[in-house]
Amino acid sequence: MRLHDLLRETPIPGQEESRQRSLAVVRAAFAEREPVPRRTPYLKPALAFAILAALVAAAVSSPGRAVLGSLRKTVAGEKHAAPELFSLPSQGRLLVSSPHGSWVVQANGSRRNLGRYRDASWSPHGLYVVVTRANEVVAVDAKGNQRWALPRPHVRFARWGGSRIDTRVAYLTGSRLHVVAGDGTGDVDLCGEPAAARVAPVWQPGPVRIVAYAGTKGRVYLIDADRCSLFWRSAPYPRPEALRWSDDGRRLLLVTHDKIVVFGHARGTPLAVRFMRGVTDAAFAPRSHRLALVRRGEVLELDADRLRGRPGRIFVAPGRLGQLAWSPNGRWLLVTWPAADQFVFVRSARPHRLAAFSGITRQFGGGSFPTIGGWCCTSQ
Amino acid sequence: MAGASRHERAWVRGARAGSAADVDALFRHHWPLAYRAAYLVVHDAAAAEDIAQEAFLAALRALDRFDRRRPFGPWLHRIVVNRAIDWARARTLRAEISDDGTLERAAARERPGAGDTDARALASGLAALSPEHRAVIVLRHLLDYTPGEIAELLELPRGTVNSRLRRGLDQLRATIGKELR
Numbered sequence: 096m097r098l099h100d101l102l103r104e105t106p107i108p109g110q111e112e113s114r115q116r117s118l119a120v121v122r123a124a125f126a127e128r129e130p131v132p133r134r135t136p137y138l139k140p141a142l143a144f145a146i147l148a149a150l151v152a153a154a155v156s157s158p159g160r161a162v163l164g165s166l167r168k169t170v171a172g173e174k175h176a177a178p179e180l181f182s183l184p185s186q187g188r189l190l191v192s193s194p195h196g197s198w199v200v201q202a203n204g205s206r207r208n209l210g211r212y213r214d215a216s217w218s219p220h221g222l223y224v225v226v227t228r229a230n231e232v233v234a235v236d237a238k239g240n241q242r243w244a245l246p247r248p249h250v251r252f253a254r255w256g257g258s259r260i261d262t263r264v265a266y267l268t269g270s271r272l273h274v275v276a277g278d279g280t281g282d283v284d285l286c287g288e289p290a291a292a293r294v295a296p297v298w299q300p301g302p303v304r305i306v307a308y309a310g311t312k313g314r315v316y317l318i319d320a321d322r323c324s325l326f327w328r329s330a331p332y333p334r335p336e337a338l339r340w341s342d343d344g345r346r347l348l349l350v351t352h353d354k355i356v357v358f359g360h361a362r363g364t365p366l367a368v369r370f371m372r373g374v375t376d377a378a379f380a381p382r383s384h385r386l387a388l389v390r391r392g393e394v395l396e397l398d399a400d401r402l403r404g405r406p407g408r409i410f411v412a413p414g415r416l417g418q419l420a421w422s423p424n425g426r427w428l429l430v431t432w433p434a435a436d437q438f439v440f441v442r443s444a445r446p447h448r449l450a451a452f453s454g455i456t457r458q459f460g461g462g463s464f465p466t467i468g469g470w471c472c473t474s475q
Numbered sequence: 476m477a478g479a480s481r482h483e484r485a486w487v488r489g490a491r492a493g494s495a496a497d498v499d500a501l502f503r504h505h506w507p508l509a510y511r512a513a514y515l516v517v518h519d520a521a522a523a524e525d526i527a528q529e530a531f532l533a534a535l536r537a538l539d540r541f542d543r544r545r546p547f548g549p550w551l552h553r554i555v556v557n558r559a560i561d562w563a564r565a566r567t568l569r570a571e572i573s574d575d576g577t578l579e580r581a582a583a584r585e586r587p588g589a590g591d592t593d594a595r596a597l598a599s600g601l602a603a604l605s606p607e608h609r610a611v612i613v614l615r616h617l618l619d620y621t622p623g624e625i626a627e628l629l630e631l632p633r634g635t636v637n638s639r640l641r642r643g644l645d646q647l648r649a650t651i652g653k654e655l656r
Contacts, residue, residue, distance in 0.1 A: 098597075098644075102617040105594045107514050107523070114510070117528040118502055124532050125490075125498045330528060 172435025173451035185422035190468035195460025221471035243279030256298020309335035327363030367402035433464035516559035563606030600650035608643035
């Protein structure tokens, strides 16, 4: 037997499919690669020195102080902001988490504290809320009555998915993805899949119990949580930041530190990849593949099916913006603006009318600026 | 061979300049053997796909730092084989912890029967070796590196490479029951 020939002839199952998948990934990665800039050794120190000199000049000279003062005024937020969150501009209920607990805000502005929880998220039809404490996953109703609690270490990112009659909650305990039934029973480490990155898992909308999560190496895994079968996994996209499903469950968005990646539901090969550094949050508009993205101080609009198109600009602000949440009817987009301590609601139709509300941190108990857990459905 | 290496240098130059066609050419030329090498070390098609793909992506990411005077193939094979060894070691550890019998099942599946081909017998024989022994056999007899080159690729003493080759082939011969050349 000639070993060389045998090694070359040993059959490998699915070799051609594997080659095609890998070629597609390599092509996409090459198309999106960041050109390596030629480094000029003296450029960084010179730049740092120039910035330092400008700051010193600004601090000691009166014109400089004036400029800094005007900048501070700009970050003070929208000029005509209402002093309280009197009402939401659209139907639905907003879920907000602050250091003082989780809150439900009704359309008329009334708010109810659900308890000292964090990281709240709606059940699929808004009947319940899943919240976390440091070592506990808790399900509560919209009035804050506790339905069940599950003690687990280092819990975060609990997310509820499913239909009216059958639901599941996915959450991370440490870096392990767990799934528990909607009544708090049957908690399992999901299929022994690789460790999860610090990104919330997301359920595919609809009755089928499919969950997507990002691994520590940046791969996206799509898993049938009941059968424990892996539908697909993607190539690695390092430093994942967020995953989002479109309403129809046909598009899955991955945001990483320097790109956005759109997958179809059927394959782990991306439909499109776009290099875009600095995106921190994204949200699909209801019943569409239209995306809103937060990139530093601007909110951009992009069609996930034409990812390479020119992004539209919905809102621009000095300083960094926080999170996004669409109203259930898709007509308003909530943009949080921590630097200005404001919630800004932007009408999605042009011209983009604004409704801004300030003093947000104080209204939710003080401390740090609150986070949004979702703007949910009108049904109770 | 000289023609191939001339082509390869042109492809690397083109890929560095941003030519997608040259990346395709590099991929078509090198991926099949890289994938096969990974598969023969890890004995898992999905893992081999990941390893070959990640190695190729890593090589592309580092293309700007690549010394163009050196051949691309050994550079890629080094990444592939080292990652494959790491993966196979990790799987062995996981199997010990979970005790799920994965390796045993794989070995049982590949145990040669009366109707099995020589290639199947070889796969079964390879599966019985340690990842380190599989790696040197693959580098020597699939990718045609000399023991000196293998020592350089795996950063091992040449004597270790020779002994792994000898013991690996002896064990393979005993498992298969035929002479190997």
